[in-house]
Amino acid sequence: MNAKEISNMRLKQLLVSNILIFSSVILFFTVVKIASISVSQFTFVVGIILALQGIVGLVRGDTTKSVIPIFEKVAVYEKGKMGSEWYKERKTNFIWNIILGGFMFMQSYWNRRMPEQSFEWEIAFLITVLFIILLVINIASIIRFRKIDTSINSTEFKGYTRKSNAIGVAIGIILAIILGVITLSFVFL
Known part of the structure; x- marks a missing residue:
């Protein structure tokens, strides 16, 4: 694949x-x-989604098949560039999904006795959270793309998953603090 094809992909x-x-x-x-669900139900549903993503991903193994053609093309390309580190990265991501799903199940259990109040979302809060999510995901994706696309061979990825996960955890903690502050500012202002 030449540089223009990679850029378009x-x-x-x-x-x-x-x-x-x-x-x-x-x-x-x-x-x-619309459904007016409680905090406990919300975290339970998120837990199910995350756990299912992780379990299905682990069961699928190292297949590059995808319902969305562009993701299949990307998976084939990245698997060729990264070698065995591609599978390690995917497996680690799926395990993290299962762990986060379990954490959400615990949150659901802990919040089960809270009064059954439904979420009341302010549109400004939703837009802010959506913007932050998209910003972080896009920046992380672009950094990852550059690392993969500029590599010469798969030996450059030795330890890549471990390093990227450590960075991801640190950024996740910082992002959680930022989102916590934003949430509190919407609650108390």
């Missing part, structure tokens, strides 16, 4: 990813608003 990948994320978040919060 990455642009399509980002576009499709952003559309899917945007649509999913809007759909999810619309359903939450």
Whole structure:
């Protein structure tokens, strides 16, 4: 694949990813608003989604097949560039999904005795959270793309999954603090 083809593929990948994320978040919060679900139910549903993604991913193994053609093309390309580290990265991501799903189940259990109040979302809050999610995902994706696309061979990826996960955890903690502050500012202002 030449540089122009790679650039076009990455642009399509980002576009499709952003559309899917945007649509999913809007759909999810619309359903939450219409169905008037409680905090416990919300965290339970998120836990199910995360756990299922992780389990299905682990069961599928190292296949590059995808319902969305651009993701299959990207998977084939990245698997060729990264070698065995591609599978390690995917497996680690799926395990993290299962762990986060378990954490959400615990949250659901801990919140089960809270008064059954439904979420009351302010549109400004939703837009802020959606913007932050899209911004972080796009920046992380672009950094990852550059690392993969500029590599010469798969030996450059030795330890890549471990390093990227450590960075991801650190950024996740910082992002959680930022989102916590934003949430508190919407609650108390």
